[in-house]
Amino acid sequence: MKYISTRGQAPALNFEEVLLAGLASDGGLYVPEELPKFSKEEIASWAGLSYADLAKKIIAPFVADTIPQQDLNAIIDDTYSTAGGDRVFAHDAVAPLKQLDANLWVLELFHGPTLAFKDFALQLLGRLLDYVLEKRGEKVVIMGATSGDTGSAAIEGCRRCDNVDIFILHPHNRVSDVQRKQMTTIMGDNIHNIAIEGNFDDCQQMVKESFADQSFLGGRKLVAVNSINWARIMAQIVYYFHASLSLGGPHREISCSVPTGNFGDIFAGYLAKGMGLPIKQLVVATNCNDILHRCISNNDYSKQELVHTLSPSMDIMVSSNFERLLFDLHDRDGAQISDLMERLNNEAVSLDEKRLVKARELFDSYAVDDEACCQVIADMFERTEELLDPHTAIGVKAAQEQRWDAETPMVALATAHPVKFPDPVVKAGCKAPDLPHHLEDLFDRPERYEVLPKDLAAVQAFVSKHIS
Numbered sequence: 001m002k003y004i005s006t007r008g009q010a011p012a013l014n015f016e017e018v019l020l021a022g023l024a025s026d027g028g029l030y031v032p033e034e035l036p037k038f039s040k041e042e043i044a045s046w047a048g049l050s051y052a053d054l055a056k057k058i059i060a061p062f063v064a065d066t067i068p069q070q071d072l073n074a075i076i077d078d079t080y081s082t083a084g085g086d087r088v089f090a091h092d093a094v095a096p097l098k099q100l101d102a103n104l105w106v107l108e109l110f111h112g113p114t115l116a117f118k119d120f121a122l123q124l125l126g127r128l129l130d131y132v133l134e135k136r137g138e139k140v141v142i143m144g145a146t147s148g149d150t151g152s153a154a155i156e157g158c159r160r161c162d163n164v165d166i167f168i169l170h171p172h173n174r175v176s177d178v179q180r181k182q183m184t185t186i187m188g189d190n191i192h193n194i195a196i197e198g199n200f201d202d203c204q205q206m207v208k209e210s211f212a213d214q215s216f217l218g219g220r221k222l223v224a225v226n227s228i229n230w231a232r233i234m235a236q237i238v239y240y241f242h243a244s245l246s247l248g249g250p251h252r253e254i255s256c257s258v259p260t261g262n263f264g265d266i267f268a269g270y271l272a273k274g275m276g277l278p279i280k281q282l283v284v285a286t287n288c289n290d291i292l293h294r295c296i297s298n299n300d301y302s303k304q305e306l307v308h309t310l311s312p313s314m315d316i317m318v319s320s321n322f323e324r325l326l327f328d329l330h331d332r333d334g335a336q337i338s339d340l341m342e343r344l345n346n347e348a349v350s351l352d353e354k355r356l357v358k359a360r361e362l363f364d365s366y367a368v369d370d371e372a373c374c375q376v377i378a379d380m381f382e383r384t385e386e387l388l389d390p391h392t393a394i395g396v397k398a399a400q401e402q403r404w405d406a407e408t409p410m411v412a413l414a415t416a417h418p419v420k421f422p423d424p425v426v427k428a429g430c431k432a433p434d435l436p437h438h439l440e441d442l443f444d445r446p447e448r449y450e451v452l453p454k455d456l457a458a459v460q461a462f463v464s465k466h467i468s
């Protein structure tokens, strides 16, 4: 399988190279040259497979020419198998479905070590990196910015990789206590948390600039752990198949509603559909940072000021993975995407009629403000005693508002455990939940992190000093 850049100028890479890359050299994002396609009969034959065995079927075509099947299977078993004591995901179903209402379900993606769906991708990514770097005899540096969930999931996923030094930047005093503790209590010589005296965008900007000029690393290469990394998207395709098969697919369609920030998670759903999974609706659920909802509903793809909401993991101005969809909408013409992304920096951009119609065939969208979000948490708790985290609540609300029919099972993706975000839960009048078993002593564990000013030179000096 070859991967090509959305901007058409960078060289095509294989899976291993894409895994180790950040942005493509032309500024684009890598996508598979061609999607693997599965027939209905083939998908149907996977009914009843464990999550790990299903993952093998779906991931193999993306990876197989760079990692031997047997080794890949072992990596996937190590990540998703629930047999044995060392399991990563706490629930036997890995991604269980829970019914909230007549034909409305939540897909619980928060049974991994950091209690958010990002574990699904980053646990696999860490193991793939470890395997590939060991084989190549290389060491790399991971630098990532986080508003909370990515950082802990990346650290948990890569903590055992001897060939990776990991530096995670978070905005000082602007992540929740649980989120910070989940990052800063993991001890390891290769793990470094940096609290930046600034906001998330400042962190992101410094990471971006470090990728652009890596000379401060003394020859080491930077690897990306945000969802511009193709391997993350790939891993997320699996749970759409898993949900469908659990609800009578592929002989019956399902619809999915996805709490969306960077457009990585829902893009994986779009790919699942492209690979042959019968998905009727894909609903883009946003908070007040609603560029995607404005684009789909009103053809207004313009940047607006960032708003801090009760669902911080979806607080973004522009969704980087949307570029991957735009590439398809523009018949994979990299020159057009280059031009469009350039213009987006300076002006409001809209799609032409043909592309807009196509986008609307593929996606519905809905934006949910903080008040409505708390209302959903309160309502659902009262009716079902299910406590939703604020991101999930936005997905549930969008599902209720946007579903076309009552017959098709609607699956809202539950992207985080409510314990990570107690404020909105309490605002909704519910009692904040207890930490799950494996994190019970989280608040007693010692923390380690470095506070640094919003200064690129200081951050890069810290990184280069601490590379192993």
Ligand SMILES: *Cc1c(COP(=O)(O)O)cnc(C)c1O
Residues within 6 Å of the ligand: 116, 117, 118, 149, 150, 227, 259, 260, 261, 262, 263, 264, 265, 266, 313, 314, 391, 415, 416
């Ligand atoms: C990262 C995150 C999201 C957004 O996912 P994208 O792939 O960026 O669209 C939603 N909810 C939670 C809890 C997250 O951590």
